[in-house]
Amino acid sequence: MPTVFKQSYRRCSSIIDCFEVFIQRPSQVTARAQTWSNNTNRRISFVSKAFGVILFNWMVPYENDNLGQDEEYNDSIETALMEEVGMYEDLTSIDIMTDARHGWRKNAKDSSVVAIGEKMHKVLKCEHITKADDFVSQRHEKLGTQRIYQNMSIKQVGKTWSEQLEDKVESVATHFHWAIRNCEQNPKELKDLLINVVEHYKNNHTKCHPDSRCKRDLNYEPKRSTINKPIAEKLLLGVIHKSVIFKSPDHFVLARDTSYVESFNNTMNMFQDKRIVFSDANYNTRACLAVCHWNENVDRGFTSI
Numbered sequence: 157m158p159t160v161f162k163q164s165y166r167r168c169s170s171i172i173d174c175f176e177v178f179i180q181r182p183s184q185v186t187a188r189a190q191t192w193s194n195n196t197n198r199r200i201s202f203v204s205k206a207f208g209v210i211l212f213n214w215m216v217p218y219e220n221d222n223l224g225q226d227e228e229y230n231d232s233i234e235t236a237l238m239e240e241v242g243m244y245e246d247l248t249s250i251d252i253m254t255d256a257r258h259g260w261r262k263n264a265k266d267s268s269v270v271a272i273g274e275k276m277h278k279v280l281k282c283e284h285i286t287k288a289d290d291f292v293s294q295r296h297e298k299l300g301t302q303r304i305y306q307n308m309s310i311k312q313v314g315k316t317w318s319e320q321l322e323d324k325v326e327s328v329a330t331h332f333h334w335a336i337r338n339c340e341q342n343p344k345e346l347k348d349l350l351i352n353v354v355e356h357y358k359n360n361h362t363k364c365h366p367d368s369r370c371k372r373d374l375n376y377e378p379k380r381s382t383i384n385k386p387i388a389e390k391l392l393l394g395v396i397h398k399s400v401i402f403k404s405p406d407h408f409v410l411a412r413d414t415s416y417v418e419s420f421n422n423t424m425n426m427f428q429d430k431r432i433v434f435s436d437a438n439y440n441t442r443a444c445l446a447v448c449h450w451n452e453n454v455d456r457g458f459t460s461i
């Protein structure tokens with residue numbers, strides 16, 4: 157705290173500060189997030205009496221705030237995508253894991269759906285879905301995943317999707333989970349169950365589980381479109397064959413490995429406090445920062461003991 161304040165206002169405990177100091181833009185994203193200012197009129201700082209440093213800031217969200225984090229985010233995911241593709245021999249498709257996170261509670265206005273590459277563990281895409289896109293937040297995961305797949309195929313990375321598979325993104329994932337739960341901890345059984353997903357969508361239920369609806373219900377009508385194009389069948393089979401679960405079923409017979417997506421969600425929590433409902437622009441900015449931070453630091457070696 158400046159001396160002049162100490163002398164004149166002995167009982168002053170903090171100064172509400174409203175000026176802006178220009179500093180160099182740190183290249184480290186965490187540092188940048190810490191120094192991130194929303195401009196003079198919109199930021200209130202509390203300066204500590206004892207140390208003369210900023211204790212905490214109240215940031216007042218403003219619609220057009222953009223200090224380059226979008227650009228940084230796009231750079232980051234583009235590099236991450238190239239790194240990920242580079243890890244595969246055929247350079248045409250990649251394996252990803254996705255998960256959704258609700259903004260501040262289950263039925264929140266915002267949801268984020270994130271796609272993380274299997275090999276490099278970097279975030280390749282983080283979709284922000286709001287109630288403006290779909291008022292039912294339970295459907296946000298599906299919508300986000302679809303957008304991610306569309307985005308990837310535009311980039312010519314995932315030539316792995318066909319229209320016939322469009323409505324199956326979520327249900328194939330459900331099948332995977334179901335297969336893990338019902339394989340009785342037998343890796344071979346798990347593989348068979350995964351392969352049978354294709355047959356099920358071709359409307360051939362001979363090998364389906366006796367408990368599943370397609371077996372029990374005589375008037376069973378598939379909810380999703382039936383696969384009849386060989387290309388769609390080949391693609392779906394390809395997706396299954398290339399999945400980590402299929403390749404190393406023994407790792408999954410006991411549980412599903414979601415540690416990366418879950419720890420990414422922890423990173424998100426650092427940037428987007430669940431107790432606060434952010435404006436769309438602010439939420440987006442924070443998601444971009446979280447992705448940049450994650451991609452800079454994931455799988456980094458220890459820097460301290």
Ligand SMILES: [Zn+2]
Nearest residue numbers: 356361364370
């Ligand atoms: Zn079936």
